[in-house]
Amino acid sequence: MASERSRKADRIRHVMETEGDSVERNARGFNEGRYESVARLEDYDAYKDRARAIKEDAIERLPELIEQVREAVEENGGTVYVADDAADANRYVRELARERAAETVVKSKSMTTEEIDLNEHLEAEGCDVWETDLGEFVLQVADEAPSHLVAPAIHQSREEIATLFNEYFEPEAELETAEELTAFAREYLGERIEDADIGVTGANFVTADTGTMALVTSEGNARKTVAVPDTHVAVAGVEKIVPTFEDLQPFVELIARSGTGQDITSYVSLFSPPVSTPPVDFDDDEPIADDPADRDFHLVLLDNGRMDMRDDDQLRETLYCIRCSACANSCANFQSVGGHVFGGETYSGGIATGWEAGVHGQESADEFNDLCTGCSRCVNQCPVKIDIPWINTVVRDRRNRGAEDGELDFLVEGLTPDEEPAGLDLQKRFFGNFSTLAKLGSATAPVSNWVADTLPSRALMERVIGVDRRRDLPRFERETFVEWFRNRDEPRPVDADYHAVVYPDLYTNYIRTDRGKATVRTLEALGVAVEVPEVASSGRAPLSQGMIATAGDHARDVVADLGPYLEAGYDVVAIEPSDLAMFRGEYERLLETDRYEALSERSYEVFEYVYGLLENGADPASLRDADDGRGVGSALAYHSHCQQRTLELEAYTTDVLERLGYDVLTSDVECCGMAGSFGYKSEYYELSVDVGDRLREQFEAPDAADRTVVASGTSCLEQLDGLLARRPRHPISLVAPEESE
Amino acid sequence: METQLEMFETNLESVRTAVTRTSPAAFQETLADVVDRPTVGAPLPFEEVTLEGLDIVLEPTPDQLREAACGVTAAALGVADYGSVVLESTPAGAELAGLFPDRHVIVVRERDLVPDMASAFERLGERFRAGSDDAVIATGPSATADMGELVYGVHGPRETHAVIVEA
Ligand code: SF4
Numbered sequence: 001m002a003s004e005r006s007r008k009a010d011r012i013r014h015v016m017e018t019e020g021d022s023v024e025r026n027a028r029g030f031n032e033g034r035y036e037s038v039a040r041l042e043d044y045d046a047y048k049d050r051a052r053a054i055k056e057d058a059i060e061r062l063p064e065l066i067e068q069v070r071e072a073v074e075e076n077g078g079t080v081y082v083a084d085d086a087a088d089a090n091r092y093v094r095e096l097a098r099e100r101a102a103e104t105v106v107k108s109k110s111m112t113t114e115e116i117d118l119n120e121h122l123e124a125e126g127c128d129v130w131e132t133d134l135g136e137f138v139l140q141v142a143d144e145a146p147s148h149l150v151a152p153a154i155h156q157s158r159e160e161i162a163t164l165f166n167e168y169f170e171p172e173a174e175l176e177t178a179e180e181l182t183a184f185a186r187e188y189l190g191e192r193i194e195d196a197d198i199g200v201t202g203a204n205f206v207t208a209d210t211g212t213m214a215l216v217t218s219e220g221n222a223r224k225t226v227a228v229p230d231t232h233v234a235v236a237g238v239e240k241i242v243p244t245f246e247d248l249q250p251f252v253e254l255i256a257r258s259g260t261g262q263d264i265t266s267y268v269s270l271f272s273p274p275v276s277t278p279p280v281d282f283d284d285d286e287p288i289a290d291d292p293a294d295r296d297f298h299l300v301l302l303d304n305g306r307m308d309m310r311d312d313d314q315l316r317e318t319l320y321c322i323r324c325s326a327c328a329n330s331c332a333n334f335q336s337v338g339g340h341v342f343g344g345e346t347y348s349g350g351i352a353t354g355w356e357a358g359v360h361g362q363e364s365a366d367e368f369n370d371l372c373t374g375c376s377r378c379v380n381q382c383p384v385k386i387d388i389p390w391i392n393t394v395v396r397d398r399r400n401r402g403a404e405d406g407e408l409d410f411l412v413e414g415l416t417p418d419e420e421p422a423g424l425d426l427q428k429r430f431f432g433n434f435s436t437l438a439k440l441g442s443a444t445a446p447v448s449n450w451v452a453d454t455l456p457s458r459a460l461m462e463r464v465i466g467v468d469r470r471r472d473l474p475r476f477e478r479e480t481f482v483e484w485f486r487n488r489d490e491p492r493p494v495d496a497d498y499h500a501v502v503y504p505d506l507y508t509n510y511i512r513t514d515r516g517k518a519t520v521r522t523l524e525a526l527g528v529a530v531e532v533p534e535v536a537s538s539g540r541a542p543l544s545q546g547m548i549a550t551a552g553d554h555a556r557d558v559v560a561d562l563g564p565y566l567e568a569g570y571d572v573v574a575i576e577p578s579d580l581a582m583f584r585g586e587y588e589r590l591l592e593t594d595r596y597e598a599l600s601e602r603s604y605e606v607f608e609y610v611y612g613l614l615e616n617g618a619d620p621a622s623l624r625d626a627d628d629g630r631g632v633g634s635a636l637a638y639h640s641h642c643q644q645r646t647l648e649l650e651a652y653t654t655d656v657l658e659r660l661g662y663d664v665l666t667s668d669v670e671c672c673g674m675a676g677s678f679g680y681k682s683e684y685y686e687l688s689v690d691v692g693d694r695l696r697e698q699f700e701a702p703d704a705a706d707r708t709v710v711a712s713g714t715s716c717l718e719q720l721d722g723l724l725a726r727r728p729r730h731p732i733s734l735v736a737p738e739e740s741e
Numbered sequence: 742m743e744t745q746l747e748m749f750e751t752n753l754e755s756v757r758t759a760v761t762r763t764s765p766a767a768f769q770e771t772l773a774d775v776v777d778r779p780t781v782g783a784p785l786p787f788e789e790v791t792l793e794g795l796d797i798v799l800e801p802t803p804d805q806l807r808e809a810a811c812g813v814t815a816a817a818l819g820v821a822d823y824g825s826v827v828l829e830s831t832p833a834g835a836e837l838a839g840l841f842p843d844r845h846v847i848v849v850r851e852r853d854l855v856p857d858m859a860s861a862f863e864r865l866g867e868r869f870r871a872g873s874d875d876a877v878i879a880t881g882p883s884a885t886a887d888m889g890e891l892v893y894g895v896h897g898p899r900e901t902h903a904v905i906v907e908a
Contacts, residue, residue, distance in 0.1 A: 220897025
């Protein structure tokens with residue numbers, strides 16, 4: 001275990017060093033471009049809703065649409081072949097190549113042909129196969145796999161490509177600039193296209209009513225691949241089918257914006273082949289148009305696990321994916337390491353796990369599924385609204401369930417009251433059962449803090465469960481938040497208009513009790529009657545380890561504990577954004593609808609609640625404003641929390657702080673990089689710090705360097721605490737009235 | 742208020758496409774000014790203007806296609822809010838003439854402008870259902886960022902120029 005962890009850490013470090021800079025520059029560029037481009041699109045949300053609805057409908061009716069495509073394509077004069085799996089698809093294309101005695105095959109970028117390794121099969125048939133997309137061409141020369149869905153060679157810099165080309169092709173004059181490299185590739189590939197016997201493309205979409213394929217490209221290579229040779233083979237997953245031609249429109253508006261931040265790419269090609277352009281025979285010197293347009297077209301629709309995904313309630317959504325790469329570009333970890341660390345055999349980035357589990361099987365999805373921290377930043381970026389972290393959690397859970405029996409289970413006996421299989425990885429089990437540990441740690445504090453901090457125990461923890469010793473451990477409080485509230489002797493507001501339970505999440509209850517107390521004082525100052533009962537932990541910790549059954553147990557306990565309060569008209573105020581996100585999001589998957597709804601409708605993030613109270617007439621004068629912030633100063637640098645931003649709650653905090661006289665500068669990086677247990681794990685510690693570095697840079701820049709740092713999430717606070725010299729604070733601590741002692 | 746034509750022009754420019762407005766009467770003169778030699782092209786499917794009589798090879802051989810500096814072809818539609826043009830291929834090779842040469846001159850009639858993608862797709866849907874077999878929505882020159890920086894002119898044209906025929 002320990003050596004496997006350090007191998008993984010080594011590999012991540014190596015990729016960060018060699019590919020990290022290029023990936024970071026490109027992925028962040030695409031990501032920023034996306035924010036700008038979708039902001040320019042009127043009705044962005046309406047387009048997303050439509051895109052989602054079209055995909056839901058198409059996958060629902062898929063068998064019928066496949067038949068419709070077949071009819072439409074055959075009516076146009078083409079052929080449709082539905083291939084069961086990779087071998088079947090490859091056999092079909094190979095036979096075509098053999099029949100045509102094809103010597104040269106040119107290809108336009110297609111992840112689906114990567115999925116089935118078509119190039120290798122065509123080469124085995126004796127064909128010269130050339131990728132005409134420049135990014136794919138670079139990889140073909142370098143003999144590497146794509147590291148990104150849309151920009152496959154995103155990890156290579158111009159200098160590296162120049163070195164590669166100069167070594168491989170030995171051109172007369174050394175290539176150096178991007179122009180020279182492009183001109184060389186154009187020339188080289190131009191000749192291949194002129195010689196080509198078969199052109200192979202993928203398809204971004206296929207329309208059932210007209211048999212039209214849409215290809216979204218910038219370079220023009222797809223057009224040449226289709227136009228020049230007289231035989232065109234398109235390979236597309238069955239999930240690419242949409243019902244009607246007009247259904248293409250929302251996707252045309254969304255796909256480039258979501259992926260690279262362009263409003264539209266240079267070419268959206270719509271082909272219902274065989275097309276009427278005359279094929280070009282460059283060995284001939286008669287006018288091209290004299291050739292009768294004798295063209296041959298084959299559409300290979302690939303199943304390869306997709307129909308099973310369609311039957312799988314959890315993986316089905318993966319089929320809605322249009323492979324735009326927004327999830328990867330917006331992923332903080334992807335920005336640091338790219339697809340070569342992130343993905344499986346072919347697909348990379350956020351949704352890759354779903355694809356790999358579906359088309360290559362669980363094993364291919366296994367390896368780096370852990371890089372999804374469940375931060376949820378990708379969720380709002382996906383143009384078809386796929387809950388990508390949930391798919392990753394499901395795949396993780398299935399992996400756990402397939403795990404072999406572990407060896408060291410006796411060590412955590414009693415610490416793991418979970419629903420998971422015996423073989424589940426010890427590290428996962430440790431983090432997944434953090435609630436038990438917190439209870440124990442608090443009961444035995446301060447001894448437990450002291451023991452945990454000693455060198456031998458840190459070494460042991462690192463070796464056995466992989467808790468990196470460079471990370472400070474949380475310090476348990478002897479008196480929990482719940483106990484403090486119970487023991488407290490304060491007058492309660494009478495005739496209060498609002499009644500609220502402050503949810504004692506794990507961290508607030510056992511570790512950061514101060515922010516719980518500050519929340520209680522704040523709400524009471526605004527006239528709310530507050531309760532802090534004993535409530536089960538939300539299940540976030542087991543969920544993030546892929547322990548879905550255990551998380552479900554927690555969810556049921558939470559609802560049982562809070563039920564009476566909800567019935568009595570209480571609201572639920574959560575301090576920890578990731579717990580609120582459970583109540584509003586994942587609980588829908590874990591609980592029956594009515595139980596989920598009761599809680600989700602009545603739970604609020606603390607500043608969302610304060611904002612609501614102020615809007616409804618509560619007097620902010622009872623809160624502490626910027627002038628009496630005990631030396632905090634009025635200038636703040638605020639980092640919201642991933643899930644808080646996904647739920648679009650960030651503005652409530654900044655609004656309340658601004659009302660109280662603070663000048664708030666907000667971070668714009670995707671994530672702090674910590675995301676719960678992730679940053680504690682020794683194999684991911686350095687990646688976590690690398691991601692956090694982007695936040696550190698922003699908060700050390702001149703306009704933020706003197707500001708007090710504020711953050712809402714526990715893990716963000718811990719990450720910032722590790723990265724910055726200044727000690728970060730939770731915003732509620734600035735707002736809450738003084739303790740009355 | 743910006744007219745649809747003005748909006749189209751502004752957006753063409755923002756996608757690196759030069760624009761010249763002309764009338765049917767001045768068309769041939771305008772075109773002679775904006776093409777590079779040697780030029781290939783495909784007959785325009787329009788009544789008011791023609792490429793006949795200009796020094797443009799309308800039935801190129803593969804070599805002439807390869808050697809051409811410029812290609813002139815018609816656009817079926819112009820999409821105002823994107824600065825896009827819809828190119829259709831013809832048995833005479835319009836697709837090829839607009840794809841191989843370094844410079845692509847696109848002839849688009851003002852009357853074929855539509856305001857947005859939604860209207861473009863409505864029109865295209867009708868055409869495709871009636872048996873049309875391809876259309877390329879082209880926006881600006883061909884481009885790549887795969888070599889580490891943005892470069893124009895890869896497999897397709899490096900420069901695009903729209904000649905808009907008014908009336
Ligand atoms: S999951 Fe969504 S965001 Fe990710 S590639 Fe697919 S469509 Fe794009």
